[in-house]
Amino acid sequence: MKWKAVIFLSLLLNMTLSGWAQAGELAYTVRATELKARPFSDAATLGRLMQRTKVEVVARRSSWMQVQVDGKTGWVKMLSLKFNQASNKAGSSGLATLFNVASSGGSSRSATTGVRGLSEKDLKNTKPNPKAFAAMQTYAVNKSEAKQFASAGKLNSQSLGYLAEPASGGAR
Amino acid sequence: MKAKIILLALTLVSTGCANQNFDMDNLNLDKVVATAGKVYKGSAHITEAQEISMGEGIASNLLGAAPLLNNKPVQQYVNQVGRWLSVQTERPDLPWHFAVLGDEDVNAFAAPGGYIFITKGLLIRMKSEAELAGVLAHEIAHVLKRHHVEAIRKSARTTLITDLAEESLQQSGVGSALTNLIGVGTELYARGLDKNDEYEADRMGVVIAARAGYDPYGLPAVLLTLQGMNPAHSSLALMFKTHPALSDRLDLLDRTMSGALDRFEMQPDLSPRFTSVMNNAGSDN
Numbered sequence: 001m002k003w004k005a006v007i008f009l010s011l012l013l014n015m016t017l018s019g020w021a022q023a024g025e026l027a028y029t030v031r032a033t034e035l036k037a038r039p040f041s042d043a044a045t046l047g048r049l050m051q052r053t054k055v056e057v058v059a060r061r062s063s064w065m066q067v068q069v070d071g072k073t074g075w076v077k078m079l080s081l082k083f084n085q086a087s088n089k090a091g092s093s094g095l096a097t098l099f100n101v102a103s104s105g106g107s108s109r110s111a112t113t114g115v116r117g118l119s120e121k122d123l124k125n126t127k128p129n130p131k132a133f134a135a136m137q138t139y140a141v142n143k144s145e146a147k148q149f150a151s152a153g154k155l156n157s158q159s160l161g162y163l164a165e166p167a168s169g170g171a172r
Numbered sequence: 173m174k175a176k177i178i179l180l181a182l183t184l185v186s187t188g189c190a191n192q193n194f195d196m197d198n199l200n201l202d203k204v205v206a207t208a209g210k211v212y213k214g215s216a217h218i219t220e221a222q223e224i225s226m227g228e229g230i231a232s233n234l235l236g237a238a239p240l241l242n243n244k245p246v247q248q249y250v251n252q253v254g255r256w257l258s259v260q261t262e263r264p265d266l267p268w269h270f271a272v273l274g275d276e277d278v279n280a281f282a283a284p285g286g287y288i289f290i291t292k293g294l295l296i297r298m299k300s301e302a303e304l305a306g307v308l309a310h311e312i313a314h315v316l317k318r319h320h321v322e323a324i325r326k327s328a329r330t331t332l333i334t335d336l337a338e339e340s341l342q343q344s345g346v347g348s349a350l351t352n353l354i355g356v357g358t359e360l361y362a363r364g365l366d367k368n369d370e371y372e373a374d375r376m377g378v379v380i381a382a383r384a385g386y387d388p389y390g391l392p393a394v395l396l397t398l399q400g401m402n403p404a405h406s407s408l409a410l411m412f413k414t415h416p417a418l419s420d421r422l423d424l425l426d427r428t429m430s431g432a433l434d435r436f437e438m439q440p441d442l443s444p445r446f447t448s449v450m451n452n453a454g455s456d457n
Contacts, residue, residue, distance in 0.1 A: 085401065128229065153385075
């Protein structure tokens with residue numbers, strides 16, 4: 001019984017931190033920001049992080065990232081962070097290895113070329129592939145299947161309009 | 173009769189270049205009148221049926237440039253997420269299709285009429301269903317706003333568009349004007365859309381994801397992940413060439429979303445379902 005609880009807890013932990021490499025990904029703050037006890041604006045403030053403070057990202061919850069910094073764990077706004085380029089290797093989600101094995105039989109091109117991806121030249125010299133197009137059609141999902149899929153995930157439709165462009169116009 | 177002759181004259185003027193060998197003896201006035209009406213319309217608008225035909229051709233071409241990932245569970249999963257998102261939009265009844273390209277590049281594409289592609293290279297960098305939804309919703313927005321159709325219309329010769337209208341009258345499958353426009357359309361993926369189309373698709377994408385019940389921050393989370401990759405990596409080259417800078421997109425999303433989507437922050441990101449599909453991707457190949 002105890003073992004079951006341990007397994008359950010570790011599964012739960014894995015789910016909560018799903019996708020994040022166990023050691024965390026290295027990031028830094030791009031602006032001064034508050035470290036919050038919980039992922040809400042009105043949560044207690046644990047401290048203030050200066051711009052370019054190094055943090056380790058543990059998890060994400062919507063617009064908040066859970067980070068470890070100076071022995072403290074707290075939450076900062078996701079968009080106040082930038083990942084270190086070196087730390088974020090391909091497939092850092094941990095899915096890559098399995099998925100690569102799974103798909104290597106799929107097509108000769110992706111299996112043999114590995115690193116090289118779709119290039120501008122590929123697009124300019126391409127020819128129709130009716131066989132693959134027909135295969136693509138077989139995966140189509142109809143509206144009622146989509147609704148079933150949504151309710152299995154407890155996704156509820158919401159009603160909201162599109163957002164206006166920010167007042168100051170284009171990118172800064 | 174007078175009206176017909178005026179229309180005939182107009183038609184000859186507007187289609188003159190394309191029809192230099194017009195056979196006056198076999199002229200069917202009624203058909204010409206009908207064509208004149210359609211030509212006028214055609215120059216102003218590409219119909220939804222034409223948009224879909226164009227999209228089919230472009231999708232087939234994209235599949236000629238990169239292989240379709242041979243993995244049924246993953247393909248079906250991506251279609252389920254995408255189709256659910258499409259139901260939340262203003263064009264729920266387009267022939268929406270979603271596909272994963274078995275390619276290491278990091279990219280996603282939308283073809284007119286509802287054909288959406290995402291590369292394996294992008295998919296494996298995601299961490300949740302909400303992130304997948306955010307990217308698919310961005311692509312869906314391009315289709316909703318006919319961004320590619322308009323870009324094709326702008327870069328194609330005017331006569332191609334008028335020829336397309338004539339072809340659709342003859343109803344003989346894929347004509348040469350359509351084939352040409354599909355070619356123009358395919359090359360567009362090497363050049364990219366206007367950056368304002370991309371910003372608009374970002375703004376709409378986060379709303380479509382929220383409407384579908386997802387955590388709306390999936391799209392910015394993916395962009396942040398890509399920002400953390402080595403920018404010199406070849407798998408990013410095409411995406412970087414064809415899209416505005418990630419920092420600009422994130423900055424605009426930050427300013428657009430903050431405050432406006434707070435009440436949807438508690439919506440699920442379904443990372444367990446995403447992880448489970450990806451981890452079991454090899455079991456039923």
